[in-house]
Amino acid sequence: MTYYGPDYASLQQQDPEIAGVLVDELTRLRSGLQLIASENFTSPAVLAALGSTLSNKYAEGYPGRRYYGGCEVVDVAETIGIQRAKDLFGAEHANLQPHSGASANLAVYGAFLKPGDTVLAMSLPHGGHLTHGSKVSFSGKWFNAVHYGVAKDTEDIDYDQMRALAREHRPKMIIAGGSAIPRTIDFAAFREVADEVGAVFMVDAAHFIGLVAGGAIPSPVPYADVVTFTTHKVLRGPRGGALVCKADHAAALDKAVFPMMQGGPLMQAVAAKAVNFRECATPEYAAYARQVIANAQALTEALAAEGMRPVTGGTDTHLALLDLQGIGVSGKDAEERCGRAGIVLNKNAIPYDPQPPSVASGIRVGSPSVTTQGMVEGDMKEIATLIARAVRDEDGSAAEEVRRGVQALVDAHPAYPQPSAPPAAL
Ligand SMILES: *Cc1c(COP(=O)(O)O)cnc(C)c1O
Numbered sequence: 001m002t003y004y005g006p007d008y009a010s011l012q013q014q015d016p017e018i019a020g021v022l023v024d025e026l027t028r029l030r031s032g033l034q035l036i037a038s039e040n041f042t043s044p045a046v047l048a049a050l051g052s053t054l055s056n057k058y059a060e061g062y063p064g065r066r067y068y069g070g071c072e073v074v075d076v077a078e079t080i081g082i083q084r085a086k087d088l089f090g091a092e093h094a095n096l097q098p099h100s101g102a103s104a105n106l107a108v109y110g111a112f113l114k115p116g117d118t119v120l121a122m123s124l125p126h127g128g129h130l131t132h133g134s135k136v137s138f139s140g141k142w143f144n145a146v147h148y149g150v151a152k153d154t155e156d157i158d159y160d161q162m163r164a165l166a167r168e169h170r171p172k173m174i175i176a177g178g179s180a181i182p183r184t185i186d187f188a189a190f191r192e193v194a195d196e197v198g199a200v201f202m203v204d205a206a207h208f209i210g211l212v213a214g215g216a217i218p219s220p221v222p223y224a225d226v227v228t229f230t231t232h233k234v235l236r237g238p239r240g241g242a243l244v245c246k247a248d249h250a251a252a253l254d255k256a257v258f259p260m261m262q263g264g265p266l267m268q269a270v271a272a273k274a275v276n277f278r279e280c281a282t283p284e285y286a287a288y289a290r291q292v293i294a295n296a297q298a299l300t301e302a303l304a305a306e307g308m309r310p311v312t313g314g315t316d317t318h319l320a321l322l323d324l325q326g327i328g329v330s331g332k333d334a335e336e337r338c339g340r341a342g343i344v345l346n347k348n349a350i351p352y353d354p355q356p357p358s359v360a361s362g363i364r365v366g367s368p369s370v371t372t373q374g375m376v377e378g379d380m381k382e383i384a385t386l387i388a389r390a391v392r393d394e395d396g397s398a399a400e401e402v403r404r405g406v407q408a409l410v411d412a413h414p415a416y417p418q419p420s421a422p423p424a425a426l
Contacts (some may be wrong), residue, residue: 037366210234214289237276
């Protein structure tokens, strides 16, 4: 069991340059605080499946109906994975082949819409996603996207606006979900509107599906026609996408994933998704999901006490958006100042942001990675203190001291703790 890959020694012999990158990345993870809300540290078991000979196999099609011979072994992995996904989410059908979250979303558009059709989704600057109708994405180039946002007072989804826009534009599809939504979503409200206007209801659960898997927040699965997700965020599986849906949509969505949008599946990733779903069905994972939220809440409260205003006043999930206007620091400066002290987070637009996205008035922080490292609420208070020092450190004079505090925290909770020393081959 080694997280350098199943045969690190031979890689080092054949290609020391890339072998060095693998080691440097591990060193980077172990010497900083990873607070990117969409990242996590997957298990060595998941990495083992990813670094396997399943990568070699062409398996266009689905278990039992492939376009290539020799698929009887990989069929087992995909069949097990599909069953585990259905069991984990209480879903009627699952497709594990999308290469990414964006590919899963593309497949849903392909299954239900024709170019030019109207889609109603959350606006990107209010927390949506590029694939929800942004002009730079296929979704905004090929479809007519209409966007709802958050209400100015609550900073949470404006359900009245969403309903009014649906009645006005009669979209073929309504999308809930996004990349910077700290609160749980009222899926029943979306379902009601979708039924009223005759729209397909899609939930893009890329960010929060792990919290659903762990039973820590309500599931969209009973309400949505289709739920797409990534497998690498809170869920803690391999980088990739997947979808679950109602049985009536199974054939259309399977055909949209392959052959409409993709060719051969990444069978190493499909197997790694199966490994991950088994991990997610354990009480340990449920406890993890609860701790992710408890940590995000503790971090948010402590940052608020340091003068950083949480958008919507807090969080119900694994992430928070902090408005830094009150302390007179831009998101861009905050990201840079934290980065130089070993704290990895991202600048983020806040709703109704007066700054352009390249500057932004806020930062986004997430707890999935630090929770995987075993940190708890007390550690979040320390992290908030370190962030507060870093973001105010205009000239960089405090960077070294903050970095020492970061190192002490990550040394006490190392990412990928075994082996404690690098293998002799290094
Ligand atoms: C991360 C994310 C995606 C895209 O996932 P990729 O695997 O990066 O393509 C799609 N939708 C939302 C809401 C996301 O947060």
